[in-house]
Each structure stands twice: as structure tokens, then as C-alpha cells.
Amino acid sequence: MVLSSMSKASPFLIDTRELIRRPGEMRESTVEIVTPYPIGIEVIGIPAGAELFIDLRLESVIEGVLVTATVEASAVGECARCLDPVVEDLDLYIQELYLYDDDDRPSGGKKAKKAAKHREEDEEMEADEALYKLDGELLDLEPPFLDAVVLALPFAPLCDPLCPGLCVECGLPWRDLPADHAHEVIDPRWADLKNRLDLGGSAEMGDTSSSG
Numbered sequence: 001m002v003l004s005s006m007s008k009a010s011p012f013l014i015d016t017r018e019l020i021r022r023p024g025e026m027r028e029s030t031v032e033i034v035t036p037y038p039i040g041i042e043v044i045g046i047p048a049g050a051e052l053f054i055d056l057r058l059e060s061v062i063e064g065v066l067v068t069a070t071v072e073a074s075a076v077g078e079c080a081r082c083l084d085p086v087v088e089d090l091d092l093y094i095q096e097l098y099l100y101d102d103d104d105r106p107s108g109g110k111k112a113k114k115a116a117k118h119r120e121e122d123e124e125m126e127a128d129e130a131l132y133k134l135d136g137e138l139l140d141l142e143p144p145f146l147d148a149v150v151l152a153l154p155f156a157p158l159c160d161p162l163c164p165g166l167c168v169e170c171g172l173p174w175r176d177l178p179a180d181h182a183h184e185v186i187d188p189r190w191a192d193l194k195n196r197l198d199l200g201g202s203a204e205m206g207d208t209s210s211s212g
């Protein structure tokens with residue numbers, strides 16, 4: 001793997017230099033990101049090194065930069081019923097407002113919000129935590145992307161919604177077994193009799209039944 005000076009930074013950092021403090025400006029682009037680490041849950045996820053195809057729209061607004069993005073990616077995992085590999089195509093939608101990370105701009109709205117904060121501190125705190133902030137000229141798409149992936153992944157991935165799973169007796173996939181596949185459960189007291197019949201009794205028995 002070749003590391004350029006650029007790739008040391010997270011690939012999810014988006015440069016918003018051209019948009020900052022220019023409300024009304026908009027940029028659209030397509031971005032390809034290679035995931036530096038696996039993203040997902042235990043049973044299914046996007047493997048490290050997988051490609052993400054992102055349609056990105058950045059809009060400069062008064063308070064910051066509004067991001068609208070669709071992300072296409074493939075997650076791989078294991079069928080919860082038959083353990084076959086499962087590939088899940090993800091089509092994620094992200095829309096988040098990233099606020100300027102400063103308090104020195106004159107903003108009546110912000111002051112009003114601070115006043116409200118004293119009244120309903122807890123609620124305001126929660127609302128504030130849900131907001132993203134710009135880091136200088138950079139916008140980190142990683143947190144909302146991770147949230148979107150986890151929300152989109154199935155907790156019990158299936159190779160097919162009708163996957164019949166595995167035979168509980170032999171562990172083979174029902175898909176590969178004949179419809180009448182069954183395991184004879186023989187009472188040990190009858191096993192000896194069955195062996196004798198198998199050894200030579202069956203033809204005679206057939207004759208007896210047809211004649212009588």
C-alpha cells in the first residue's frame with residue numbers, strides 16, 4: 001500500500017474552502033472513497049478496502065454548510081440461516097448541516113438560542129449534540145456515514161428471504177437436499193430386527209404379501 005501525504009488524513013474529510021462564508025454557493029461532485037477499516041456490525045459490514053461511490057452536494061448557508069449525499073457501497077456477511085455468503089448493496093442517503101465552529105460572529109439567533117438554553121438546558125444540550133460542526137475548512141462525513149451504514153444493515157442478513165436454512169440433524173443446507181430428506185430415528189430395541197430384515201428378509205416379505 002502506498003501512502004501519500006494526503007492519505008494520512010481520513011478519506012471522509014471533505015474540503016469546503018470554496019463555499020465557506022458564501023451563502024448561496026453550491027458544489028456538486030462525485031467522490032470515490034476507499035474505506036480504511038471495516039464498517040458495520042458483527043454479522044455483516046463493508047470490508048476494509050471496499051469502494052464507496054458518493055454523489056455529494058455541498059450548499060453554503062448562513063450557519064454553515066449543508067451536505068446532501070448518496071453513498072453506494074456493498075456490504076458482505078453471512079446468511080443467518082444457512083451461513084452462505086451474503087452481499088447487500090447499500091444505497092445510503094445523508095443530509096446534515098455542518099455549523100461554523102465559532103462564536104464570534106454576530107448572530108441574534110445564536111443569542112436567542114443561548115437564552116433558551118438557560119431555560120431548558122437539558123433539551124438544548126441534546127439538540128446541540130446532534131449537530132455537526134465544520135473543522136476549519138474541513139467537513140467530516142464519517143460520523144453521519146457510519147450512522148447511516150449501521151441503520152441500513154440487516155441484523156439477520158439472509159441469502160434469500162425464503163432461505164430454508166440447515167437441516168438440524170446433519171447440518172447440510174436444505175437447498176442442496178431432496179425434498180424428502182429425513183433422518184430415520186430408530187429405537188435401539190428394533191435396530192437388530194431391522195438389520196435382519198435388511199440382510200435378506202425383504203424379498204420373501206414381498207412374495208408373502210402379494211400371494212396372501
Ligand SMILES: [Zn+2]
Nearest residue numbers: 079082159163
Ligand atoms: Zn441462506
Ligand SMILES: [Zn+2]
Nearest residue numbers: 167169170171
Ligand atoms: Zn439432514
